[in-house]
Amino acid sequence: EVQLLESGGGLVQSGGSLRLSCVASGFTFNNYGMNWVRQAPGKGLEWVTGINRNGGNIYYADSVKGRFTFSRDNSKNILSLQMNSLRVEDTAVYYCAKDRANYPAIDSWGQGTLVAVSS
Amino acid sequence: DIQMTQSPSSLSASVGDRVTITCRASQGIRNSLAWYQQKPGKAPKLLLYDASRLESGVPSRFSGSGSGTDYTLIISGLQPEDFATYYCQQYYGFPRTFGQGTKVEI
Numbered sequence: 001e002v003q004l005l006e007s008g009g010g011l012v013q014s015g016g017s018l019r020l021s022c023v024a025s026g027f028t029f030n031n032y033g034m035n036w037v038r039q040a041p042g043k044g045l046e047w048v049t050g051i052n053r054n055g056g057n058i059y060y061a062d063s064v065k066g067r068f069t070f071s072r073d074n075s076k077n078i079l080s081l082q083m084n085s086l087r088v089e090d091t092a093v094y095y096c097a098k099d100r101a102n103y104p105a106i107d108s109w110g111q112g113t114l115v116a117v118s119s
Numbered sequence: 120d121i122q123m124t125q126s127p128s129s130l131s132a133s134v135g136d137r138v139t140i141t142c143r144a145s146q147g148i149r150n151s152l153a154w155y156q157q158k159p160g161k162a163p164k165l166l167l168y169d170a171s172r173l174e175s176g177v178p179s180r181f182s183g184s185g186s187g188t189d190y191t192l193i194i195s196g197l198q199p200e201d202f203a204t205y206y207c208q209q210y211y212g213f214p215r216t217f218g219q220g221t222k223v224e225i
Contacts, residue, residue, distance in 0.1 A: 035215070037163075044220040045155075045163065045206050050213065059213035062120065095162055103169050104210045105153035109162035 009113030022079040022096030033099035038092035125218030142207035151211035
């Protein structure tokens with residue numbers, strides 16, 4: 001069974017930093033692209049960033065480009081999202097999410113971790 | 120960036136109804152489209168990918184169609200557990216954008 005367990009969320013002031021982690025299990029981690037997707041309170045889904053199997057290709061939404069850094073450690077089955085220069089509008093539940101094989105829709109999601117940025 | 124426009128933003132329906140949700144991409148996405156269902160307080164769930172392929176375990180009352188820029192999710196015979204918010208997402212290019220969602224209410 002695929003499991004994705006996020007951690008690291010919390011309350012931070014505007015301009016601050018936070019590091020999210022996601023521990024993956026139940027599948028061959030280095031065979032799949034991975035993502036972070038966020039959802040602001042009462043709002044829709046926003047894709048934040050994605051990384052390919054070996055970490056060689058990383059993509060970001062324009063809203064976080066230059067502030068967030070996504071990385072993976074295939075030896076430990078861990079994803080990390082370093083979030084700097086946080087803004088109030090970054091407040092959201094952040095989901096760790098796994099690509100489906102062959103068709104990169106998202107077929108597995110973590111339970112989410114809440115990031116709250118105060119002014 | 121590819122923009123995804125979903126309609127309607129909400130709809131009211133009854134058990135047994137046929138429900139249609141549409142998603143339009145700002146450029147052709149070659150069927151690189153997924154549909155998700157999300158219930159309050161829960162992570163989304165993948166329903167369909169490649170525009171029309173049903174994810175394992177998803178009931179066959181869910182179907183998808185479309186091509187080019189225009190795609191449709193159909194729920195044939197709405198069930199009580201189907202009341203939720205539905206999102207489309209393109210994975211043709213980065214960033215992988217979502218539609219704004221369609222809330223299906225009783």
